[in-house]
Amino acid sequence: MWNYEHQATTSAPPERLYSLWSHVETWHEWNDDLQRAYLHGPFAVNSTIDMVSAQGTLTLRLADVQEHEGFVDEVELDGLLFRTSHHLARLPGGPTQVTYRMEITGEHADQRGPEIGPQITGDFPDTVTALICHAER
Numbered sequence: 001m002w003n004y005e006h007q008a009t010t011s012a013p014p015e016r017l018y019s020l021w022s023h024v025e026t027w028h029e030w031n032d033d034l035q036r037a038y039l040h041g042p043f044a045v046n047s048t049i050d051m052v053s054a055q056g057t058l059t060l061r062l063a064d065v066q067e068h069e070g071f072v073d074e075v076e077l078d079g080l081l082f083r084t085s086h087h088l089a090r091l092p093g094g095p096t097q098v099t100y101r102m103e104i105t106g107e108h109a110d111q112r113g114p115e116i117g118p119q120i121t122g123d124f125p126d127t128v129t130a131l132i133c134h135a136e137r
């Protein structure tokens with residue numbers, strides 16, 4: 001298994017951040033890597049999301065959705081399972097902690113994860129910062 005986690009805090013409430021996540025078609029407004037994103041079905045478990053970037057289209061499945069708390073998406077590629085958790089937690093005193101966490105499991109994940117993982121998660125800090133800026137407007 002390989003994993004990576006990035007956290008940041010914001011004054012925006014969890015409800016505002018979750019609203020940005022659940023409106024998939026607007027993800028490109030705060031995620032520079034995306035040209036477009038399309039949600040097939042409701043923002044609920046087993047619905048899929050097509051993320052369109054310069055590298056092509058990647059289809060994710062929503063594996064878990066907890067309103068105002070977060071969601072988990074996953075995709076299986078070349079014998080590896082990529083699970084990305086997006087979590088919100090209200091901290092004492094009012095701020096919200098935003099956590100993005102990726103786990104790569106599957107055959108040879110211990111070897112391939114360190115090669116592939118940083119390429120995928122390298123934009124997590126920028127994406128979280130952009131999400132927070134958008135939420136705080």
